[in-house]
Amino acid sequence: xxxxxxxxxxxxxxxxxxxxxxxxxxxxxxxxxxxxxxxxxxxxxxxxxxxxxxxxxxxxxxxxxxxxxxxxxxxxxxxxxxxxxxxxxxxxxxxxxxxxxxxxxxxxxxxxxxxxxxxxxxxxxxxxxxxxxxxxxxxxxxxxxxxxxxxxxxxxxxxxxxxxxxxxxxxxxxxxxxxxxxxxxxxxxxxxxxxxxxxxxxxxxxxxxxxxxxxxxxxxxxxxxxxxxxxxxxxxxxxxxxxxxxxxxxxxxxxxxxxxxxxxxxxxxxxxxxxxxxxxxxxxxxxxxxxxxxxxxxxxxxxxxxxxxxxxxxxxxxxxxxxxxxxxxxxxxxxxxxxxxxxxxxxxxxxxxxxxxxxxxxxxxxxxxxxxxxxxxxxxxxxxxxxxxxxxxxxxxxxxxxxxxxxxxxxxxxxxxxxxxxxxxxxxxxxxxxxxxxxxxxxxxxxxxxxxxxxxxxxxxxxxxxxxxxxxxxxxxxxxxxxxxxxxxxxxxxxxxxxxxxxxxxxxxx
Numbered sequence: 001x002x003x004x005x006x007x008x009x010x011x012x013x014x015x016x017x018x019x020x021x022x023x024x025x026x027x028x029x030x031x032x033x034x035x036x037x038x039x040x041x042x043x044x045x046x047x048x049x050x051x052x053x054x055x056x057x058x059x060x061x062x063x064x065x066x067x068x069x070x071x072x073x074x075x076x077x078x079x080x081x082x083x084x085x086x087x088x089x090x091x092x093x094x095x096x097x098x099x100x101x102x103x104x105x106x107x108x109x110x111x112x113x114x115x116x117x118x119x120x121x122x123x124x125x126x127x128x129x130x131x132x133x134x135x136x137x138x139x140x141x142x143x144x145x146x147x148x149x150x151x152x153x154x155x156x157x158x159x160x161x162x163x164x165x166x167x168x169x170x171x172x173x174x175x176x177x178x179x180x181x182x183x184x185x186x187x188x189x190x191x192x193x194x195x196x197x198x199x200x201x202x203x204x205x206x207x208x209x210x211x212x213x214x215x216x217x218x219x220x221x222x223x224x225x226x227x228x229x230x231x232x233x234x235x236x237x238x239x240x241x242x243x244x245x246x247x248x249x250x251x252x253x254x255x256x257x258x259x260x261x262x263x264x265x266x267x268x269x270x271x272x273x274x275x276x277x278x279x280x281x282x283x284x285x286x287x288x289x290x291x292x293x294x295x296x297x298x299x300x301x302x303x304x305x306x307x308x309x310x311x312x313x314x315x316x317x318x319x320x321x322x323x324x325x326x327x328x329x330x331x332x333x334x335x336x337x338x339x340x341x342x343x344x345x346x347x348x349x350x351x352x353x354x355x356x357x358x359x360x361x362x363x364x365x366x367x368x369x370x371x372x373x374x375x376x377x378x379x380x381x382x383x384x385x386x387x388x389x390x391x392x393x394x395x396x397x398x399x400x401x402x403x404x405x406x407x408x409x410x411x412x413x414x415x416x417x418x419x420x421x422x423x424x425x426x427x428x429x430x431x432x433x434x435x436x437x438x439x440x441x442x443x444x445x446x447x448x449x450x451x452x453x454x455x456x457x458x459x460x461x462x463x464x465x466x467x468x469x470x471x472x473x474x475x476x477x478x479x480x481x482x483x484x485x486x487x488x489x490x491x492x493x494x495x496x497x498x499x500x501x502x503x504x505x506x507x508x509x510x
Contacts, residue, residue, distance in 0.1 A: 004238070004239070005025075005264075005265070005266075006021065006025055008020075008021035008024065008025070009021045009022060009025060009229075009264060010229065012225050013197075013198040013221060013222045013225050013226075014193075014196045014197060014198060014200070014202075014221040014222070014225065015086065015089035015090050015196070015202055015221055015224070015225075016089075016090040016091075016193035016196050017193075017225075018225055018228070018263070018264065019049065019050050019053065019086055019090055020050065022046050022049075022050075022263055022264070022266065023046050023047045023049070023050035025046075025266065026045075026046040026047075026239060026266040027045070027046060027047050028045045028046075028047055029045060029046055029239070029240060029266060029268075030043050030044070030045055030268045031044055031045055031046045031048075031049050031082070031262075031263060031268065031269065032044040032049070032079050032082050032268070032269045032271065033242075033268055033269070033270050033271070034077075034078050034079055034271055034272070034273070035270060035271070035272050036272065036273075036274075042078070042079050043079070044079045044082065044083070046263075046266070049082060049083065049086060050086075052083045052087075053083050053084075053086035053087040053090060054087075054090075054186075054189060055178070055181050056083060056084065056087035056177060056178075056181075057086075057087040057088075057090050057091045057189060058181035058182075058183075058184035058189055059176075059177025059178055059179075059180055059181040059184075060087060060088065060091060060093065060118075060177060061091055061184045061188070061189070061192065062177070062180035062181060062183050062184050063118075063159075063176070063177060063180065065088075065091065065093050065117070065118065066091070066092065066093065066192075067091070067092035067093065067195070067196070067200065068092065068093070068094060068200075068201070069093040069094065069117055069118075070093070070094045070096060070114065070115050070116045070117055070156070070204070071088045071093050071094065071095060071096065071116060071117065071118045071119070071120075072096040072097075072098055072111065072114060072116035072118070072119045072120070073085075073088075073095070073096070073097055073098065073119065073120035073121070074097075074098045074099075074100055074102070074119070074120070074121045074122060074130055074134075075097070075100070075120060075121075075122045075250075076100050076122055076125045076126070076273040077246060077248060077249055077254070077271040077272060077273050078122075078271060078273055080122065081097070081249050081250075081271075082249075082259065082269070084120055085097065085203075085249075089202045089203065089221070090193055090196065091189075091192050091193065091196070092192065092193075092195065092196040092200055094201050094202070094203065094204055095202065095203045095204070096114055096116060096203070096204045096206070096216070097203075097205070097206075097249065097250035097255075098110060098111075098114075098206060098250060099206070099248070099250050099251070100122070100125055100130065100248070100250065102133075103133070104133055104136040104137040105137070106214070107133065107134065107137040108137045108138065108153055108154070109214065110206055110214050111137070111138075111154045111157065112153060112154050112155075113214065113216065113369070113370065114204065114206065114216055114369065115156045115369075115370075116154075116156065116157055117156055117157065117158050117159075118157075118158060118159050118160075118161070119157060119159070119160045119161070120160075120161050120162070121134055121160060121161070121162045121171075122162070123162050123163050123164035124164065125273060126273060126274060130162075131162050131164070131167065131168075131171060134160070135168060138151060138153060138154065140152075140153070140170075141160075141168050141170045141171065142168055142170075144170055145169040145170065146169075146170065147159060147160075147169060147170050147171065147172050147176075149170065159172055159176065160172065161173070161174055161176060161177065196221065197221065197222075198220065198221050198222030198225075199220055199221075199222065200220060200221055201218050201219070201220055201221075202219060202220055202221040202224050203218075203219050203224065203255075204216045204217060204218050204219070204369060205217045205219070205250075205251070205252055205255070205307045206250075207251070207252070207306075207307040215368050215369070215371065216368060216369030216370070217307040217308050217365050217368060217369075218365050218366055218367055218368065218369060219310055219363075219365060219366075220366065222362075223310060223362055223363040224260070224310065225264075226336070226362065226363060227256060227260070227310040227311060227363050228256070228260035228261055228263065228264040229261075229264050230334065230335060231256060231257060231260070231261040231311060232261035232262075232264045232265040234300055234334075235257075235261055235300070237261050237262060237264075237265035237267045238265060238266075238267065239265065239266030239267065240266065240267065240268070241265075241267040241268065242267070242268045242270050243258060243261075243262045243267045243268060243269055243270060244270035245257055245258040246258075246270070246271055246272045249271070251307070252305070252306070252307040252310065252311055253311070256310050256311035257311055257312075258271075259271075300315050301315055301316045301317070301318060301319045301328040302314075302315050302327075302328060303315050303316050303327050303328040303329065303330045303331075303398070304327060304330060304357065304385075304387060304398055306385065307365075308364060308365045308368075308383055308385075309337070309359060309361075309363060309364055309365075309383075310363045312334065313333060313334045313337045313339070313359060313361075313363075314328075314330040314331075314332060314333050314334065314337075314339070314396075315328060315331065315332050315334070316328030316329040316330065316331045316332070316395075317329075317331045317332075318331075321395070321397055323397075323417070324390075324397040324398060324399065325416060325417070325419075325420035326398050326399075326400070326416045327398050329392075329395045329396065329397050329398070330357075330389065330395065330396035330397075330398070331394070331395055336361050336362040336363060337359055337360070337361035337362075337363070337364070338359065338360050338361055338382075339357060339358070339359050339396070340357075340358050340382065341353075341354075341355040341356065341357055341358070341389045341390075341391050341396055342355050342356055342358050342378075342382070343355050343356075346358070346378045346379070346380075346382070349391060350391065351391050351392070351393060352390075352391065352392070353390070353391055354388055354389065354390045354391075354399060354412075355388070355389065355391075356384060356385065356386065356387065356388060356389075356402060357385050357387040357388065357389040357396065357398070358378065358382035358383060358384060358385060359382060359383050359385060360380075360381045360382045360383060364383050365383070386401055386402045386403065387400075387401060387402070388400055388401065388402055388405060399414045399416070399417075400414040400415060400416045400417075403497075404416075404434075404497060406433075406434070406435035406443050406445055407435070407442050407443050408435065408438075408441045408442060408443045408444065408445055408473060409440075409441045409442065409473060410442075411473045413433075413435075413445055413473065413474050415432075415433040415434065417470075417474065418431075418433045418445065418447070418466075418470065418474055418475075418476065419431045419432065419433050421466060421469045421470055422447065422449065422462070422466065425462060425465060426452070427451060427452055427455045427457060427458075427462070428449055428450070428451065428452065428457075428462070429450045429451060429452045429453075429484070430449075430450045430484075430487075431447050431448070431449045431450070432447065432448045432449075432487070432495060432497070432500045433445065433446070433447045433476060434446055434447075434448075434497055434500050434501045434504065435501075436478070436501060436504060436505060436508075436510060437510075444477050444478060445473075445474065445475065445476045445477055446476055446477065446478045446479070446480075446501075446504050446508075447476040447478070447479050447480070448479075448480050448481075448482045448487075448500050448503065448504055449462075449479055449480070449481055449482065450481075450482055450483065450484050450487065451481060457479075457481050459479040459481075462479070463475060463476070463479075478504070478508060480503070480504050480507045480508065482503070486503070487500075488500060488503065
């Protein structure tokens with residue numbers, strides 16, 4: 001596979017090196033195409049990507065952005081996202097994409113935690129005014145008039161750029177950068193790019209688990225380039241090929257399974273602003289029979305992956321192992337990763353035992369922003385994934401998240417297993433199983449259940465069916481019917497399981 005790509009692409013160990021290599025190799029071929037309802041509305045060639053990102057990069061340099069400067073952007077799945085990412089990363093600044101789903105309170109926390117010095121904001125996306133949302137998050141943007149920002153709630157933020165009519169005076173237009181781009185020569189830009197190394201930070205991906213606050217996951221240029229080529233080859237991506245995997249590019253799925261491999265492979269990254277969000281597995285749901293039938297045709301059965309590993313680090317020989325419905329088994333570990341299943345003392349567990357899946361390797365995040373490394377890494381450098389695995393010979397089966405496991409009457413219950421059985425019932429659309437505090441059992445297995453359209457749930461009948469499928473201690477003791485709209489989601493589009501717990505406690509009057 002690598003033989004079809006020139007050495008300049010294969011040896012690129014930084015974003016600027018990759019940009020120059022793909023522009024030279026693929027030129028006027030389309031790199032990115034934006035579609036609406038299947039109709040192309042905008043496109044960008046590889047050479048245009050290099051030129052447009054260079055112009056924006058010069059403007060950033062002229063305004064004092066340099067190596068390590070943290071620049072955020074809230075931009076949908078479109079051409080501007082790709083140009084902005086490239087412009088920031090090619091000069092050694094840190095590109096920090098934020099979710100376009102983020103709400104006002106979440107936005108304040110994330111902007112403050114990320115320490116961004118500059119911020120690009122798409123004005124309108126799918127009918128939502130993102131500048132209005134930003135001003136709701138930071139009311140001082142409406143209360144003052146100086147665009148040279150000094151905001152106590154986001155103390156490092158100095159400028160915001162957007163477009164469109166009636167912008168607050170505190171938010172600048174793009175000419176803040178384009179008007180000064182000419183003061184930076186091609187020679188100076190080339191010298192800056194020459195000092196961007198594999199070990200410099202390139203991106204920071206903001207993520208959160210179902211029970212955690214957002215985390216800034218750092219990744220350097222070298223691992224980013226390596227993984228882009230590896231995932232290109234695993235997906236058999238070829239020059240000129242349309243690649244339409246429309247996950248949001250601000251999350252690791254869209255960035256590393258779609259955009260970056262397509263760029264490294266000379267393919268057309270087909271994107272849409274109305275992009276589907278995370279996979280059902282990432283959202284915390286068990287795949288339906290229809291999903292299983294569709295995904296079973298895939299060339300590679302991807303297993304576990306996360307923002308901290310720049311996408312999937314494992315894959316299986318089969319789509320799902322019997323009794324383990326959440327993802328493919330960990331039959332194979334991707335190149336340059338090392339995985340172990342360990343106990344609470346970080347020692348490997350034996351065959352037939354459950355422990356935490358821990359990982360280390362070249363493309364594992366070197367650290368999380370503003371968090372002590374020792375909080376998430378073992379003394380010998382393994383990352384605590386929080387995922388629990390059962391060792392079965394050379395295979396590892398994923399059984400659930402550490403914080404999600406339910407301890408009831410001294411027995412362990414995997415919510416995923418119970419949810420899988422419930423979702424096979426014809427009257428159940430989806431189910432969310434959690435543990436509620438209980439004086440007698442420690443935790444009580446409880447289920448929030450979304451019915452199929454037009455169905456009224458009979459929980460006595462559901463419980464009778466489950467008792468024929470599951471050990472008695474795994475069968476939920478209490479049930480609450482909820483609507484699809486009531487399923488609480490984090491801005492990362494994962495199910496907020498603590499909010500599920502709170503919802504059940506409230507409904508049950510416990």
